Amino acid sequence: MSDDAAIVVENLHKSFGDVHALRGVDFRVDRGTVLGVLGPNGAGKTTVVRILTTLLHPDSGRALVEGRDVVHQAAAVREIIGLAGQSAAIQEELTGRENLEIVGRLYHLEKATARRRAVELLEQFDLAGAADRPAKTYSGGMLRRLDLAASLVARPSVLFLDEPTTGLDPRSRIGMWEVIRNLVAEGATLFLTTQYLDEADELADEIVVIDHGRVIAAGTAEALKDRVGGNVVEFALPDRDRLAEAARAVAGLADGDPSIEPDTGRVAVRVGSRGSEALVQAVRELDAAGIEVDGLALRRPSLDDVFLALTGHAAEAEEDGGGRRRRRRSRHGASAPAGTETDATTEGVGR
Amino acid sequence: MSAVTAMRGTGAPAQGPPTGLGHRLRLGVMDTLTMTRRELLIWFRVPAYIFFTIIQPIMFVLLFRYVFGGAIPVKVPGGYVSYLMPGIIGQSAAFASFGTAIALARQIQKGVIDRFRSMPIARSAVLTGRLLSDSLRLTLTVLVILGVGYAVGFRFQNGWVPAILMMLLGIALGVVVCCISAYVGLAIRDEESVGSFGLVWLFPLTFVSSAFVTISTMPGWLQAFAKNQPISIVIEEMRSLALGGPLALHAWQSVVWLVGILVVFIPLSVRAYRRV
Ligand SMILES: Nc1ncnc2c1ncn2[C@@H]1O[C@H](COP(=O)(O)OP(=O)(O)OP(=O)(O)O)[C@@H](O)[C@H]1O
Ligand SMILES: [Mg+2]
Numbered sequence: 001m002s003d004d005a006a007i008v009v010e011n012l013h014k015s016f017g018d019v020h021a022l023r024g025v026d027f028r029v030d031r032g033t034v035l036g037v038l039g040p041n042g043a044g045k046t047t048v049v050r051i052l053t054t055l056l057h058p059d060s061g062r063a064l065v066e067g068r069d070v071v072h073q074a075a076a077v078r079e080i081i082g083l084a085g086q087s088a089a090i091q092e093e094l095t096g097r098e099n100l101e102i103v104g105r106l107y108h109l110e111k112a113t114a115r116r117r118a119v120e121l122l123e124q125f126d127l128a129g130a131a132d133r134p135a136k137t138y139s140g141g142m143l144r145r146l147d148l149a150a151s152l153v154a155r156p157s158v159l160f161l162d163e164p165t166t167g168l169d170p171r172s173r174i175g176m177w178e179v180i181r182n183l184v185a186e187g188a189t190l191f192l193t194t195q196y197l198d199e200a201d202e203l204a205d206e207i208v209v210i211d212h213g214r215v216i217a218a219g220t221a222e223a224l225k226d227r228v229g230g231n232v233v234e235f236a237l238p239d240r241d242r243l244a245e246a247a248r249a250v251a252g253l254a255d256g257d258p259s260i261e262p263d264t265g266r267v268a269v270r271v272g273s274r275g276s277e278a279l280v281q282a283v284r285e286l287d288a289a290g291i292e293v294d295g296l297a298l299r300r301p302s303l304d305d306v307f308l309a310l311t312g313h314a315a316e317a318e319e320d321g322g323g324r325r326r327r328r329r330s331r332h333g334a335s336a337p338a339g340t341e342t343d344a345t346t347e348g349v350g351r
Numbered sequence: 352m353s354a355v356t357a358m359r360g361t362g363a364p365a366q367g368p369p370t371g372l373g374h375r376l377r378l379g380v381m382d383t384l385t386m387t388r389r390e391l392l393i394w395f396r397v398p399a400y401i402f403f404t405i406i407q408p409i410m411f412v413l414l415f416r417y418v419f420g421g422a423i424p425v426k427v428p429g430g431y432v433s434y435l436m437p438g439i440i441g442q443s444a445a446f447a448s449f450g451t452a453i454a455l456a457r458q459i460q461k462g463v464i465d466r467f468r469s470m471p472i473a474r475s476a477v478l479t480g481r482l483l484s485d486s487l488r489l490t491l492t493v494l495v496i497l498g499v500g501y502a503v504g505f506r507f508q509n510g511w512v513p514a515i516l517m518m519l520l521g522i523a524l525g526v527v528v529c530c531i532s533a534y535v536g537l538a539i540r541d542e543e544s545v546g547s548f549g550l551v552w553l554f555p556l557t558f559v560s561s562a563f564v565t566i567s568t569m570p571g572w573l574q575a576f577a578k579n580q581p582i583s584i585v586i587e588e589m590r591s592l593a594l595g596g597p598l599a600l601h602a603w604q605s606v607v608w609l610v611g612i613l614v615v616f617i618p619l620s621v622r623a624y625r626r627v
Contacts, residue, residue, distance in 0.1 A: 053469040075471060083469040089462035091389070093396040105385045106472050108378065134396065150466065 006031040006158050006189035007052065012061035014047055021047045023213040029206070034190040036204025038197065038307065044213040045193035046086055049162045052191065053083045065158055082156030086163050088147035092136035096127050096146050099135060100153060107154040121149040125179065141172035148179065158189045165199060177202055197303035209310055216310050224306045230272040233282050235296040237265045242291055249289040250282050379473035386480020394488060400450055404492050408443040412499045415439065415563060423564055427594055428508055436500045437517060437589035438562030441582055443492050444525030445557050448532035449550055451485055455536030456545040478533060478620055482526055489525040493518050509595040517592035520605065524585045527609045530616040537623035556582050581608035
């Protein structure tokens with residue numbers, strides 16, 4: 001293969017009995033870039049990873065890793081990939097060092113080389129202090145890091161990470177992002193699945209959104225956000241009784257109706273591509289109507305908005321913004337209990 | 352960081368799949384030995400595994416020798432302890448396969464097997480390494496049991512060569528049963544299910560046998576099963592080797608059973624391994 005695609009996936013189908021897990025998935029990943037595969041539980045993310053890492057044969061379709069067919073040249077694919085699966089594939093009776101050394105030996109590194117590589121990785125992943133403790137004494141974050149280290153022993157040129165931060169606390173997640181960013185800086189091609197929108201936003205060059213075994217959207221984070229309809233002016237009212245009045249006051253800014261959340265007293269107005277000028281106008285209108293507001297802000301749509309707009313049922317997508325907002329909130333709460341998600345998203349956009 | 356970048360891709364020595372049968376064979380042996388070492392290392396770390404391999408067989412010897420033994424009449428030279436030892440070696444060897452099934456199911460659940468399958472490792476190495484480490488483990492079990500047996504009055508009565516053959520046959524029985532258990536572990540893939548019902552077949556096979564009592568004391572309908580099932584047959588052969596007695600009939604039956612089980616379960620296990 002002479003072009004610069006590290007991964008090419010064409011029309012993949014896979015069924016488990018009557019569960020149609022993949023229904024025609026296509027995408028490609030350029031060498032040295034990060035693809036974030038985003039999707040809810042059961043979307044088919046792990047199935048794609050398993051096919052690309054030669055663990056599972058597709059029913060039909062084709063997948064190439066560095067030009068090597070994952071079915072017909074599986075052995076050649078295994079030479080160049082690394083996999084950190086959805087659960088940490090660590091032998092917990094063995095120490096961190098032993099786990100890495102054995103992986104090195106299985107990659108046919110010389111004994112001394114395997115040993116050196118283990119030390120290197122233990123240091124790189126901040127595990128040197130725990131190197132000689134059985135891995136069952138490790139915290140979840142340490143196990144994840146050790147698992148990632150194990151996938152890097154042979155310096156793979158294409159790396160697959162299946163939900164690398166699921167189950168980690170916010171601090172460990174940020175730490176993991178740091179580690180992943182460094183890997184990318186070293187030039188690896190990265191295939192990353194996640195349920196966290198901020199994570200894809202933060203790490204991925206391109207994003208593929210999968211739902212029910214199909215790619216429902218693909219592009220950069222920015223391109224996806226543009227698809228949902230641009231910026232949002234948002235504010236809260238201390239006086240809940242005046243919500244309707246406030247919505248009327250700012251209706252002139254909106255492409256559609258402003259959305260209202262009676263529970264929290266929040267109002268959101270989609271203002272398309274207009275930015276601070278829309279914000280200024282909102283201040284004027286509200287002031288003229290004599291309405292006092294809290295936290296008036298302009299925000300870019302988050303991937304949350306994108307995700308919901310794309311995966312929400314068609315009927316709901318036509319619904320007024322209020323209903324969508326509420327669903328977004330609850331999803332938000334379920335996926336990331338810590339309040340860091342919004343901050344991280346905003347930061348990601350600025351990047 | 353940049354030094355690391357420059358080295359990327361050079362970590363794995365082979366560029367592309369290995370060529371040549373000799374080379375592949377060499378890598379296969381290397382992988383098998385690495386896996387064996389790995390399994391033994393794990394085994395040393397888990398007190399429960401050591402208990403099952405060493406302490407439990409010792410307890411069985413003492414239990415049958417001193418608690419049940421007095422009530423079990425046998426007609427062999429040397430009395431019940433002579434009758435018991437080949438039986439208990441066969442039973443312990445078969446039970447050792449619990450570890451095989453549970454360890455494999457556990458490694459599948461943890462994703463460890465997936466990691467191996469995504470690596471350029473000989474496809475057979477996980478199984479061959481496993482069986483090699485199992486046979487070392489079994490050897491230890493057999494030696495420990497014989498040591499305890501000697502302490503409580505057991506003596507080989509038929510010379511050293513048959514004695515060694517008996518030990519080897521016991522180990523072979525264990526390895527063969529490990530193959531069945533490996534398949535169970537790979538097919539069920541769930542540590543708890545394997546532990547609770549995946550291996551129940553071991554109980555009738557080991558206890559409804561000639562391991563501890565003479566089959567003629569069982570009700571007629573049970574005798575038919577007890578007499579013709581492989582563990583009884585192998586144990587009878589081991590007994591003849593240890594104490595002297597007719598060898599031929601049980602010898603070829605043993606070989607047919609052991610080879611037959613391997614022929615069925617090795618391909619099944621390999622297929623289950625590829626599919627997990
Ligand atoms: N071995 C299997 N046998 C039966 N069904 C399976 C199997 N593996 C996956 N599935 C089904 O295929 C679908 C896709 O599963 P997959 O694991 O790829 O989803 P996912 O996107 O990784 O989800 P999650 O976010 O929960 O990890 C699901 O409906 C799942 O139940
Ligand atoms: Mg998954």
